[in-house]
Amino acid sequence: MSNFTVSSSPHVTQKNNSTRIIMADVLIALAPVVVASVYFFGYHVLINIVACAIGCMGFEMLYGMFVKKAWNKEGFKNSSVWDLSCFVTAVLLALNLPAAMDVWGMNVYSASGKILFSFDTILVCLLGSLVAIVLVKQLFGGIGRNFANPALTARVFLFITFSTAFVASQTIGLGIQASTGATWLSGAKETNGTVLYNLFIGNVGSAAVGETCVIAILLGYIYLSVRRVIDFRVPLMIIGWTAVFALLFDGLIKSSLTGGKLMENMLAHVLSGGLIFGAVFMATDYATSPNTFKGNCIYCFGIALITVLIRVFAAYPEGMSFAVLIMNCFVPLIDRFVYPKPFGYVRPEKSKKVKSEKSAAAKEETK
């Protein structure tokens, strides 16, 4: 009886717990959102997701093989794509793009002028995947080491590069009246019951197909919270603070809004744009959010504040993605200063008395 494995304790680890399972959980949580966005925006979304998945997986695998110089089966088998995190990035990226874009005029149109098949969007998806995976994720050290959310950075990159093509897609209207392409935030910001209802179920035009259907996002939120993949308090804090700031900076400064309209305005702020989607799926990204609850409080406060400031005072109608990215950059700073006191920490007693005695003694000596 000899030659057993010798290793440091602990010798057991939690079962059914691995990076891959966490990423699979996120993908499962994204499923309702995918279904809802296909329902509202059509088959283009599916094509985009496939394009992004192929792009992200391909770039990550090629990058891994390139830096490890492993152009063989081993390189394929040991590639980091199998932790599934690149697919999470891919789905998030596809859900953050319009359903179909017109950039270089390579789209196939139907007789009525509708886009049937969009080569442009596929190219944009591949470009986005390149930025997300290679530029943001792998160059900084791969999973867990990226300083900003890859999907979100790619989205902002594409948004700024192709800003003219980033027009809000129109919903296709299956059984319900299709909404126009304009979003609530970029419009006149009028509120009534129908507007709020459409915002809630997701029947609104949007430049990011995944962010419209609040019901689907909430399903994903509940799943992630139950599976303890995310801290359930983080999205709540972001949404709560956003509501407060929307009331302060947008509602109260408009003298025309009073009473019920004020509340409706606040609710519309919360429901529209990428706020809830970002709060659930973007702000909770492990690598780019603080590692402590206290840190997360600061982080959520910052996201909500910047989101509302951009929405109300800046040139862009929506600021969630910028807000998350800006706060991503603050995360290392937050983590540097905000960490818990160890169990049994005692604040070092200020030795004032000793000091004064010492200084007195020193004075006497000098005398």
Add this chain to the structure above:
Amino acid sequence: MQNLFKGGVHPDEMKELTEDKAVSVMPCPDTVYVSLAQHIGKPAKAVVAAGSEVKMGELIAQADGVISANVYSPVSGVVKGVENRPTPSGKSEHIVIENDKKYTETRLQPLTDPTPEQIIDRITVAGIVGMGGAGFPSGVKMKSNKPVDTFIINAAECEPYITCDARIMTDYTEEFVSGAKLLYKALGLKEVHIGIEDNKMPVVERLNAYLSEKGFSDVVIHVLKTKYPQGAEKQLIYSVTGRKVPLGALPNAVGVVVSNVHSALSTHYAVKEGIPLYKRIMTVTGKGITKPKNIWVSNGTLYNDVIEFCGGIKDGVNVVKLINGGPMMGVAVSGGTIACTKTTSCLLLMTDEEAFTGKPSPCINCAKCASVCPMRLMPMYMDLYSRAGDLDTAVKYGLSNCIECGCCTFICPAKRTLVQSFRLAKKQLRGRK
């Protein structure tokens, strides 16, 4: 309202393998290898040489200094010599004794109504150490240099698999309670607190029944929530008394002394019956062993002999790890030629389906380790900076306060070997000073 420390994990308890198995006695093997370093501190000095005849219970090695402990012979027979043999954590001198199977016994003088000084003296003489794993000489602990107002018996037994403490309290209730009473008397206190996890309710009922039958009101049982590491000293003290032991301080800084269940039992035997510590109850368990058992094992019995006594390795399973202790903090050993000591509370044979043998993957910064750390440290940064060689920053995030309980490594989805890097970094830190 019970105090509950933050963090902690819930590993599979796996106590069902042995929790109903009454303690049996394993006969002494033909040759025993009694280690001289069965405790923290300086190894004892051998007082016998090759050729000397010893009796069972005879002193064979004398404590060397204050932090050290006497070692007694578990068998009667002839000393064959002193060998340098491997232990779970290195190497030490072992006295090899050939068993003559006569079991001629010698005992210390039993004390019927001892004074506190006599009890402490007897604990020191009988070589009793903390039998939970650390092996700190009990006599030293009892002579606290700070005022003590609370005495706690650590019966939490939060490690999965291990059931020896629970079995001691069930099968040796009278002796255990007697030992606990002796210990609090030695400290000059009025009562003893027993902290026990709520997954051992039959044991609690057994104790309560015994206490009410005898009318003892000086034994207070605290039923604690089952959560690993409930039995870690600082966490247990917090759960029972609500006091937080300051960082880097011993429990007596908050007026508490904690003792192990088996130490209480051994104290009873040493004081009331004059039997010094040369054998102990341990759990032999895991899915790799044919007959999991709780058994009395003499110090110096080789793991191989213990495994053989328990039916050997089960057929058809792939045993990958042999562990001295529990799965969370135990030490994996490569083979069975290591001898049991006073602190061997469990011998665990883990199969490939129980033990984790995979490879670590990159940290994904999920911060689960920080959320389960019972010491409220930041394991991911401690790991990051330890590996980078930046020990100062690792210390800033709590490296020197780590109790190596293993919660962070247990919960890590990337299966990172966090505790391993902390142990290495702590050694480097010690080497630097």
